[in-house]
Amino acid sequence: MAMQTASGTAECPECFADVELKDVMQNEITQCPECGADLEVVSLEPLELALAPEEEEDWGE
């Protein structure tokens, strides 16, 4: 089964630049070429980006 992908442009939520996206999948993480923010594809139809989930730090295993 092939995964659904999408191509097009979406706005970076950090710097509002138009980000070109090609064959991206739901929840794929990409980077804004303008501001460098890590972004998550949160919707394919319409194409929509959000800041990627944060990277936290924990003590222990």
Place this chain on the structure above:
Amino acid sequence: MEDARAIELLHGLVAIESLSQLEEEATAWLVEQMHALGYARAWVDEAGNAVGEIGQANAPRVIMLLGHIDTVPGAIPVRVEELATGAVLYGRGSVDAKGPLATFVAAVATLGHAWAVAQGVRVVVVGAVEEEAATSKGARAIRDRFNGTTEPVPAACIIGEPSGWSRVTLGYKGRLLVELDAAQPMAHTAGPDAGIGVAAVEFWKWVEAEAAAFNVGRAKLFEQLQPSIRRLNTWTDGNMWDHAEVHVGIRLPPDFDTSAFARRAVAWADAWAGGEASNWPDLVLNSESALNNEIEGAGRRAHLRFHAHEAAWRSERTTPIARSFLTSIRNFDSFAKPAFVLKTGTSDMNVVAPAWRCPIVAYGPGDSSLDHTPQEHLPLADYLAAIQIVANAVREFTSFSA
């Protein structure tokens, strides 16, 4: 799988004590459970691991779910308690890491053998032995078996460690254990010398200074060198030598040159003992064996041992297995705020990831701040959520990589 059956699985696994190197009863029990849950194959392997599989044995794509079945000591009465936040299961290993392992076993049972055959995928669940013993015997055996020759290198791997049900662990720091035994001829404690214990103190201060220098400008814990004292002791032997013993554990960031550090430590011991310059210019550390260095100087001796070395490992957020977990967590709860996490500890990810270099994450329900504590407990709602999330993440990954 019904919730009651999944909770029964967790409860049963936690109830069987399984300290490192004493896992036999628990692995045998878990293999029985795997058979009862419809696994195509289940057995205890040569290393003592509990192994269960669904899908064809010769399927080219292997998805590895690698948990561990051993725990640290500490008898916590196994019981379910109703808290204001919901029911929790208390017990040693409920978080680290029988909860994540039971999650894997239940999730793979949910997927089922017929599904795996239809997808052309082989899903392997391992309850590995000796993760807590710093030998990682079980994970090393699995790593060596799935080496691309005897068995395929996994297409993806999920390590079973607590991340919390809505978070995914991307990396673990490395580890190095350093043991110094410094000795000098016995002296009266009323003499001018401050005593052999000073050697241990001076070595620790040297390690602290190394860490402080390395950590300049490094704000994140994952990037820092973190030493701790694990043992500190003085004694006098039968040959009238006073000894100071200090064991230092160091949590390593990804870019730390461990061999260069070891050479500097040997140079410190040389200088303390007044011995010859080190004969170990090419000192190279690895995770499989210990390195011992004996230094004998004028009236002093030092024995420096390095062992249990594991390099840090950090995966990217962009791998297909990380994406699959994001999708699965968001599909489970559209209000969830998934996050990625880096850990200061070390896990079996450090053992298998450098060899397999496949997409890898660690995942499991539970709060890792409860690891090894007398309060270790797992919210049952988190456990049940994690079962669905793992099953759907494996489905998602499988459809992606088909």
